[in-house]
Amino acid sequence: MSAIDETHDPARTSWVTSANGHPDFPVQNLPFGVFSPPGGGPRAGAAIGDAILDLAATAPLLPKAAVQAAAGDTLNAWMALPSDERGALRRRLSDLLSDPAHEAAVRPALHVAEDCRMHLPATIGDYTDFYVGIHHATNVGRQFRPDNPLLPNYKYVPIGYHGRASSVRPSGEAVVRPNGQRKAPDADAPTFGPSRRLDYELEVGVWVGPGNALGQPSPIDRAAGHVAGFCLLNDWSARDLQAWEYQPLGPFLAKNFHTTISPWVVTAEALAPFRRAQPARPPGDPAPLPYLLGEEDQAHGALAIELEVQIRSAAMRERGIAPMSLSRGPATNMYWTVAQIVTHHASNGCNLRPGDLIGTGTISAPKPGGYGSLLEIGEGGRSPVTLPTGETRAFVEDGDEILLSATARAEGYVSIGFGPCRATIAPAP
Template structure:
């Protein structure tokens, strides 16, 4: 387990004033890692308030020593993967050094402030990139409520798959269409059944969002060598928000072996990786399994995971329409949920994923699945919010939605909090639905 240390000190404040705001996503205690373009050059950095500490520029100063210097050098090449592949102590040493540099009372704070223009550009000027190179993407299905509701919508006699309470179910997603937060999500073409039951090919009529959390693999495992559940979090670098955009009309018609074209057209990822170490103060026991549930298989049961496999993490989704924006109205909160609504922990996902000897690699992405809860407000996709279209979502301006329309924008956010600690955020994961292109034309 990651122990609390000086970087979690709730009394510490940064000389970057925007990091000290009560609602700041990126206070001194967070320091998430990301990737961006600066003057056309691929860089990596760490978010602090509304600025980004440029790791390539920091490495060039030669101020760091020991493990922190080695970690910064690994990240200075424009991608986080080399840093993520190192033993956890290196990223931890870099985090401690950055905390000192950005702290109001840090030993290197004065030096960094004198060179702030070169080292700490403003975040608004950044062109963000995916935070690391992602080779494989696995999306899990770990919310009992999401799974059960969709089973009912499909008319299944038993809405939960037989294996759901015995193992974390997943499918292999498409890494090539992962995109960083922002910009357009183009409505895809595909096959679906129309209301009369006829099969059609055209722009997908039923577009949806799915609110998820994703874990990024740090060090992988060798082929044939599984990862024990209580060792799993040492193989995770950190977490991002993920919007698993879904063309439900396509997905529900095609799905036999699992999701395919209804999912592979676009998946959005928030640009900052909140590290496992940053989340240490917010660890908690995962929810207890209900009486009568099957016992955990040995490879999915770990004493440490049962003590600290959960997180005090709230998540939300907001919807903005073209009419709302034209009227100057804010986006509407349509989902408020909690990570407690996952039936399986991320450590159990890793342990099960590797239980057959499958090798994970640095930069692999593991999605949690839609984080829906029992409460109506905790339904984490539009399909659930509208009971599969039977009860349209009514917005304050009178607009209704049973599916996302062109121009609709979804913004996902999350916040970790615990008594006595400085809460931390993940930044935004956003995307706006764009009209389908004429068939056969490129964007």
């Protein structure tokens, strides 16, 4: 696990004045991403307040090995660095952006964030989505199996499936409503057309750092070393397509059409103060099998992150109405830790590589105010949500914008955020 150091000092401020009190990007955060400034091509940068620091333009002031890894138009090489080298770069950036003595040398490398375009932070070789939100699994399972919502394997094995890396997109890119086969319960045969039950899923994304060799599992006590950072992730889901196609092999076209992520990589090092003990399992639940049970992970493997989903319809935007909150809840509602996910993924010898993306699965709370999808909130369409305009939503409609946000909070430390993860729905072609 990453250690708490001077970069987390709540008294530390930045000469970039917009960073002081910034809801997402104070100097205690310094997430990494890939951006294009006006008239320029993609390059690596670090977010600081309302600005982005161009790492290549600051190269003479940074650790050579680390800045070389972060000098291209993707962060794959930076993610491949060991934690101590990534941490050294972060500490140097913290010093440069907090000490006024460096302002004259560093300020020319700053760009106004709103003038820049964000890109995917890495070339994603593989994308895997898990299902570790136990309350989501229970809520959804109850709709289909009221007497047995969780399948017998859920509390023994972190359930996951391989998604589609090519359709992962950064925040802000529109989601085109997918076409596909769907079959109504009372229909004799399926039909083909636009999904009528489009939904979002509130997830945390995990960026893989140094990987493991093919055929070489990674034990639980080394799993944290494979994580470079985190983002927000919305695994858009066409529930009607999913209901028809998912048996016997699981999700396919219902989920591979678009996945939205926040473009900033909040580093594992930045989240050190927000580590928490994994919540105890309910009485009677089985203990994790030995390969998934680590003392350090149980003591510090959970994350104190508050997650929120908002919606804003086209009519709300036209009338200047602010987004409406749909749900809010903590990331500690994950039944399995990130280290357990990573360990299980590699337990059969599967090789993880720098830049691979892992989704936690939908994170929901036990009560409706914290549900992570409209499928749960609207009870499968039986209880639509009413928006401030009087519109109702059983599922996401064309023109709707879904916004995910997250804030890591801990007493005695400055809160840090993840930046925007949003997308608007465009009509099916």
